Amino acid sequence: MRRVAWPLALALLAFPLTAAPASATTATTAAAEFNVRDYGATGNGSTNDDDAVDRAINAASAAPGGIVVFPSGNYRARTIHLKSNVTIRLDSGATVRAASSGMDAPEPNAFDDYQDFGHSHFNNSLFVGRGVTNVHFAGAGSIDGDGNLSTSNSPPSGAGNKAIALTECANVSITGITIRRGGHFMALLNGCHDILIDNLKTVYAENGVRDGINLINSWNVVLQNSRIEASDDAVALKSDFALGHTYTSQNVRVRDTTIYSHENNAMQFGSETCGNFRDIRFDNITVLGAGKAGIGMVSMDGAIIEDVHYTNVTLTKTTTPIFMKIGERKRCPGSPPAGRIRNIHLTNVTGRELTAPEPSGTTGGPELTSTITGTPAVDIGPDITLDGVKLTVPGGHPASDATRVPGEFLTSYPPRDYGTRPAFGIWARHVQGLSVKGEMRVDENDNRPAFIVDDGSGIQLDVIAQRGSGSAYDVGVSGISGYSVTGANTAGGALRVRATNSTPVPGNPVSLYGEAEAATITAPMQTQQDPAASGGSYVTVAPGNNSQSAAPPTGHATLSFAVPDPGSFKVWARVIAPTTSDDSFWVRADGGSWTNWNTVPLGASWHWAQLPVTYDLSAGTHTVTFAYREDGARLDRVAISSDPSFTPSDGPPPTGSRYEAEEATIAQGVVESNHAGFTGTGFVNGDNAAGPYVEWTVTAAQAGAATLAFRHANGTAVNRPMAVSVNGGAPVTVNFPGTGAWTTWTNATLPAQLNAGANTVRATSTTANGGPNLDHLAVTGP
Structure with a gap:
């Protein structure tokens, strides 16, 4: 036997104590090598060499700290x-291959x-260690495994079913090697x-x-710089009762690793979940x-899973990108109650080509x-956050799938049990404290909504969602407090x-105004x-146009409002209704159902009148559309308010609420008047x-929230975004998609905070296409 120096300062010992064994100490002495051939191993691929290997292990353990080569x-x-204080070193070109028979029998x-059987028995493995340290x-x-390690839950007598099995061991490392066909x-x-x-490579x-x-009932773990491939679960954290007791799985770090599961889960908690899990990181x-x-x-057997973070995860060829579930299988002593999943955070998770690997399996x-x-x-949550989650899913589903109601499946855990979900991006149910910030897109048109949340509380969605050509809505909430x-x-x-049987998060009361002439107007509605x-102009329909039985398909004035906080909004309009034959409009919000406003108070001068509608609006940009019903009715200004005590003033019109672009400060642009429909002189x-x-100076009577409406036209099919900054603050991107023609003017709105007195508002183009044609800036509030 030849002895050579071997460094035992394993890579594990270089990690900080928060992410590596707390009891590890750096060994500075040289270790002896014990070559298995010196103990009778042949390495010819046919002779069983395990007895020789065991002799080498015994000698190395007695050294102690020897290296079995x-x-x-x-x-x-x-x-x-395996025994304590032993390193198994597999040199390049060395392969340990499982025998087809003669493995240790599974212990009772x-x-x-x-x-199941595979989790319950350990002796029938190629390498087995029980209660060993420093291995x-x-x-x-x-x-x-050479095809000899069984994948069955009932392996034949004499067969093994694991490449490596370790129970209640400490100070373990697996570095550099490759495992194939591990059973x-x-x-x-x-x-x-x-x-x-x-x-490690599997x-x-x-x-x-x-x-x-499989990391079962284990703690203080680092798995890094590896490629883990499998047919079933690739990297799984579990807690079964095979040892007759459980340990809390905690302080686990999985990072800088590539993972593939052909038929099951790439990163998985469960399904065995008797004990608890906390402080787990995937990076x-x-x-x-x-x-x-x-x-x-999944928490199927009563486990509490908490404080888990996934950061910078890229998904491809994945059937279900994200799956979290609490179940009630209760496969642990004492029939435990349902567990909990809470304080789970996903950050910067992206996915594309999100279908099963081929063939599906x-x-x-x-x-x-x-x-x-x-x-x-039992709700899942609280504190479930998805931040920067951007998924592009296959899509291709009809609107009828949005009505599906999946079963509960309390005792089973595969994602496929639920079948087609009613939403294409995320479907959540029985959840509290869920926050999602991200984007959901489709490869093929999908007429389901992007998000549906059923039964829960404290739901916050700040998302970009692709809209199906035939979808009825983008986000559905039902039974949400x-x-x-x-x-x-x-x-x-x-x-x-x-929203069905749901209440929005209360926001600060807000009142917003919009000038009718600044609306998107289609003929025969016109500006006079x-x-x-207010602003010197109003909107009415050309004489002779009446549509009393139904709202007309054109002849609309659509105003946009940037709502900073959700709430129930009343709607007011500053109108003139000269007679009972010209005192009505059709009204709707966000393209919804039309309301016949046939109760406009009569009056030959401008006055405010409240509409017989209340709209529950989320934070974001919303539209209110007026369509003609009777000619002669005139529309000057619109106000929406979530303040129960709000009543708009019927005094003189405000001044300085509209600022023409041609009168602003212009950098790298010209004033033109060759496209009709603009206000002012160009x-x-x-x-x-x-x-x-273009930079405007706008005046506010007092500090507070305001809405900025940029009247513009974009005759191309390309979005022409601009960065808008107020008083030199951080710029906010405002999109200006195509309007259909350079003579079709519409508004893009942005909520802003203004100071009392003078304020600067600058809109800067951000792409090589430049910005849209800008007509004016209308400011409502504070």
């Missing part, structure tokens, strides 16, 4: 028995009713702590593989495929919606919210001049470049 060769083996387990796998070689588990660690898995194969790495993860969920988390369809669900008795929805569709319009009108046509701007 496998030089290049193929080492056929039955069960190899009084608790095997609480988990390490290192080198550039491999472990190969039911490539590596199963139960009740272990102070673990480093670094630069290889998927069509046969001889189920789970990748910088690339998921190349998952037949079930990319990010999977699943029975529930190639793509399924991200799902977050509790039980009718306290919800807030902000954001826009991908074309820049307001999100359409369908009147010095007594409009500003900025250069087609990034950087040109």
Whole structure:
């Protein structure tokens, strides 16, 4: 036997105590090598070498701290028995291959009713260690089940079913090696702590593989710089009752790793969940495929799962991007009550090509919606946050799928059980304290809403959602106490919210005004001049146009309002209704159903009148549209208010509420008048470049919230965004999509805070296409 110096300062020992074994100390002495060939191993691939390997392990453990060396060769083996203070070093070209028979028999387990066979028995493994400390796998070689490790829940007599099984071990490392065809588990660690898995590779194969790495009842773990492939769950955190007790799984770090699960979950909690989980981090993860969920988390047996963070995760070829569920299987002693999932945070999670790996290997369809669900008795949450989650899903579903109501499935956990969900982006049910900030898009038109949340409380959505051509709404909430929805569709319009038996989060009362002549106006509605009108103009229909039985398809005036806080809004209009034959309009909000406003108080002078409607509006941009019903009725100004005590003033019209672009400060642009429909003397046509701007000076009587409405036209089909800053503050991007023609003027609105007195508002183009043609800036409030 040849002895050489071997450094034992393993990479594990370089990690800070918060992310690595707390009891680890740096060894500075050289370690002895114990070559398995010196103990009788042949490495010829046919002779069983496990007895020789066990002799080398015994010698290395007695050293202690010896290194068992496998030089290049193929080492056929039955069960190899690990001992404390031993490193298994697999040199390049060395492979330990499982024997087809003669593995240790599975030990009896009084608790095997609480988990399946593979989780309950450990002796029938290629490498097995029980209660050992300071055991390490290192080198550039491999472990190969060679098709002889069973993936069955009832393996034949004499067969093994795991490549590595460790129970209640401490100070463990697996670095550098490759594991192939590991049977039911490539590596199963139960009740272990102070673990480093670094630069490990497990290889998927069509046969001889189920789970990748199972960390069961384990703590103080780092898994990093690895590539974990499997057919079943690739990286799974579990807590079963195979040991007759549980440990809290905590202080687990998985980072800088690529993961692939052909048929099941890439990152998974459960389904075995008897004990609790806390303080778990997944950082910088690339998921190349998952037949079930990319990010999977189930509490089926009473576990509390909390303080879990996923940061910088990329998903591809993933059937269900995100799946979180509380169930009631109760497969633990004492029939425990439903568990909890709370304080879960996903940050910067992106996904594309979100279908199952090919061939699918699943029975529930190639793509399924991200799902977050509790039980009718136990909500999932609180403090479930998805921040910067951007998913592009396949889409392609009809609007009829939006009416689906999936079952509860309290005792099962696969995502496919729920079938097609009623939303394409995220479907959540029985949830509290859910916050989502991100984007949901589709590859193919999908007429389901992007989000549906049923039964819960404290829901906050600030999202961009692609809108199906035939979808009825973008966000649905039902049975929600306290919800807030902000954001826009991908074309820049307001999100359409369908709220059923739900109440919005109370916001600060706000009152907003809009000039009728600043609305988007379609013929035969038209603008007329009147010095007594607010802003000097009003809107009416050309004489001879009446539509009393139904709202007309054209002849509309649509105003936009930027609502800073959700609430129930009353609507007022400053009108003239000369006689009973010309005293009505049709009115609707956000493209919804029309209301016949046939109760306009008569009067030949301008006066405010309240409409017989109240609209529940989320925070964001909303529209109120007036259509003609009887000619002669005139519309000057519109106010919406969530203040129950609000009554608009019927005094003289305010001054200085509209600021013409041609009178502002212009950089890299010209004043033109060649496209009809503008107000004032012209409009500003900025250069087609990034950087040109228009800057207005606007006056506010007092400090407070205001709405900025930029009247513009964009005759192209390309969005021409501008960065808008107020008083030199941080710029906010405002989208100016195509309006259909350079003579079609409309408004883009933005909420802003103004100071008392003079304020500057600058709109700067941000792309090579430049900005739109700008007509004027209208300011409402404070």
